[in-house]
Amino acid sequence: MDPLLIDRLLQIADLFQKDMGRAFAGTGLTTARVHLLWILQHSGPSTQQSLAQACDVSPRNITGLVDALEKTGHVRRTPHPADRRAVLVELTPSAIETMTRMQREHVELDASLMGAVAPGDRDAVLRGLTAISSHLERLVADAGPRDDGPSS
Amino acid sequence: MDPLLIDRLLQIADLFQKDMGRAFAGTGLTTARVHLLWILQHSGPSTQQSLAQACDVSPRNITGLVDALEKTGHVRRTPHPADRRAVLVELTPSAIETMTRMQREHVELDASLMGAVAPGDRDAVLRGLTAISSHLERLVADAGPRDDGPSS
DNA sequence: TATTGTTATACTCTATAACTATA
């Protein structure tokens, strides 16, 4: 009997998690930290508030992640030019290099995964995943605001 | 420009995580605990050793998860009939009910996701995800044993 | 008064190492 679509997706999610955890092992990086670096590379220097929103995580949590990344030399805190309450977090040159390499590996992994799919199925898979992603996004958004259950 | 296949998959993984986290909120359950319950429902009463292997987690971690689940009345520890060192962990009746309901919701969510995919794309999506899953499994397995990099 | 970031506190998942009771 076939496994369900959802089981495949969950299994893939789990494998990704394992793969990333292993890829970062020994570098002082973790999934959460790399996620933050990723956002910094795409958004440029950012306040911790905006990082908290982008990561969908509490501001307190950002403090901890930035502390760790600062200690390992991946990011720098600089004063915000216009708001003395805020700081700007930015990638160090060496972290920019790291992220550039990571971006390249990311694209390579994509090609590798795509190569595992039968050529004739590729378009359908992309369409299907896009649809599933949108659908899930709607489900999460609908369930999100209210946690007391839907009724009346 | 199209997002990459891998980005879709990562996005879906993230949405699943958020969805589950929210679904369990307030119940005292978490992803890790539900995973353990899930295994118990499929394997029946198990020793903590076998649970550690099934969850791919340290035995010490299982102690903590079982402690928590015991405290909330989801599982029971009973003496192993043949080995006085070991214990058997088993679901309580109420947890069996919970898991049965969860299983039903799981299948419903699958149908809901499948419904979001164009009928003509469904087979290709299933085939593609199966291929991706196998491919990733191989990548993880290959990278796993050695963390000093591939060479000679 | 509202916002930015931090300190204080706490919970969860995770791991390794040392230890106890049994095999």
Next chain:
DNA sequence: TATAGTTATAGAGTATAACAATA
């Protein structure tokens, strides 16, 4: 000697609440 589980210790991600400095 080896195995099952626990205690001890530690690190990482996460959260809320209280507080400081600044808007």
